[in-house]
């Protein structure tokens with residue numbers, strides 16, 4: 183990665199320091215010892231199954247359908263979900279887990295034979311991926327971290343996991359391994375921070391997605407489906 | 423759009439606001455609906471602790487702002503982003519115009535950003551030959567309606583009813599369907615999709631930048647910010663210099679405070695954390711990323727009596743709690759920043775000459791201070807403004823000197839006390855219709871001359887007042 187440029191910094195920061203009545207800070211600041219940490223209290227002692235219940239209940243509030251399945255029944259569940267949302271074109275990430283979970287026969291054979299286009303993200307084809315995502319009716323992704331409290335899935339972009347798979351299609355289907363459930367955003371933020379501190383680059387785009395896109399900008403009436411997906415479905419996979 | 427909206431004098435604006443019955447109903451409805459949702463969603467938490475944590479994070483950042491901005495800029499550059507520090511709005515606009523020229527850009531899509539409105543970026547972009555499209559649905563409606571000014575920080579087109587929006591869409595966009603919100607939104611979706619796909623540059627604001635990683639977060643429900651940041655080849659993010667946190671851990675806390683306070687949701691549909699331009703083999707996301715950090719008067723607020731206003735996370739909870747805002751609507755403030763936060767911030771950024779009446783647009787009931795998720799003592803800052811204005815001008819701009827005594831200088835006013843105690847038994851909810859006072863003392867006078875005035879939240883008011891009487895500081 184090429185180093186970017188920084189312009190006009192010193193005068194700007196000197197002005198801040200002088201307003202604060204001191205010299206510029208140069209030595210590294212230690213992590214502040216916060217007096218309050220209320221975020222750790224939320225769902226503190228909940229078991230995984232309790233977290234699943236919280237997630238499931240919250241899905242009702244966020245206009246998101248929720249099904250639970252296990253690895254054995256996943257292909258059937260996914261097939262049914264795809265049918266529920268119109269059996270039209272699909273775009274997916276390129277992700278080994280689809281194969282590991284036994285979805286190849288469905289995605290690479292059964293659906294195409296029914297004339298349902300299934301496009302798998304392929305970075306070597308450049309902008310064609312975005313055209314395909316824009317055309318697709320359904321986008322399928324996988325949650326890396328799942329927040330029970332708010333019903334949120336967390337997606338990390340990379341070359342095989344395009345950002346637009348979750349935004350451009352009309353329906354957003356997210357596969358959620360049960361092992362990814364945590365109480366709330368607090369744990370996700372820590373995981374991300376850990377990753378960074380261990381020297382890994384954080385993805386250029388991390389998406390916290392909670393149901394379909396919506397707006398209340400017209401007379402405060404809720405409209406579901408504005409710029410992003412109109413519908414959202416979570417499929418929870420018991421992988422524990 | 424600049425920070426200043428409308429041309430009329432203060433009183434005319436207030437008059438217009440009060441006589442717009444749709445607007446008044448819409449504002450009241452919005453306050454109630456958002457307020458109820460907010461109360462539900464904060465009641466699950468130990469909210470006071472959350473607020474205290476929010477406050478300590480924001481205070482810490484302001485005290486060490488130079489350090490964190492330096493760290494942020496280093497980390498953005500490390501990930502290949504370009505950082506420009508702009509002392510003024512003009513400097514920011516010029517830099518962005520240069521990027522536009524270098525990219526030979528013709529079309530810019532934007533997601534909602536207060537700071538870009540504050541610095542009139544859209545005008546600068548248009549001067550540079552760009553078409554600018556606001557993509558937040560509310561902002562888009564305002565833009566299509568010949569740049570009608572926003573009336574609420576979070577719900578900018580709150581003052582417009584759906585019939586009006588239908589008429590505007592029919593006239594300007596050839597829209598032929600009904601005034602149903604989903605049909606209107608569907609039309610906007612279609613139009614804006616084309617714009618997203620064709621845009622050269624995407625411009626966003628910034629909810630919270632993260633110093634440790636050079637990241638920043640965007641909070642929306644519509645998903646427009648995601649399209650703004652994944653489709654155009656060049657992305658420019660403009661942030662007010664105070665909008666940052668040390669690490670992801672603090673970002674998370676503030677995002678949680680923001681979404682709960684702003685819209686009563688645990689999290690909004692989309693919270694997007696972006697770091698640098700896209701990586702080498704990525705297909706979507708910008709190839710080039712610029713971060714513009716704007717001072718534009720903020721540093722003058724640091725180190726003074728008003729520093730705490732920079733803790734603001736622009737959630738509008740204070741706006742939604744304010745009985746004066748409810749009464750007069752957003753346009754009365756004459757600034758893109760309306761409500762209590764607007765009354766504190768606009769004079770600081772735009773000067774007392776322009777905004778000296780705003781600190782009087784308050785009954786000092788402290789509902790704003792109670793609502794603020796980062797504990798900005800808004801009503802105290804309003805008082806402070808009044809003191810300064812009176813010192814400067816020798817008189818209050820819209821009411822008599824006596825008022826200052828009553829409100830700010832510690833002298834007990836029997837009238838004021840009566841107002842606090844008389845109202846108390848009348849209603850549980852200070853915002854219900856039966857709960858109005860028709861004569862306000864002091865600063866309220868100019869307002870109540872026009873119409874009845876809703877009563878302040880009496881319990882808080884009395885507590886506050888008692889404290890004042892004892893000479894205590896709250």
Ligand code: SF4
Nearest residue numbers: 734735737738740794
């Ligand atoms: S002052 Fe407080 S309540 Fe008002 S917008 Fe800012 S953070 Fe929200």
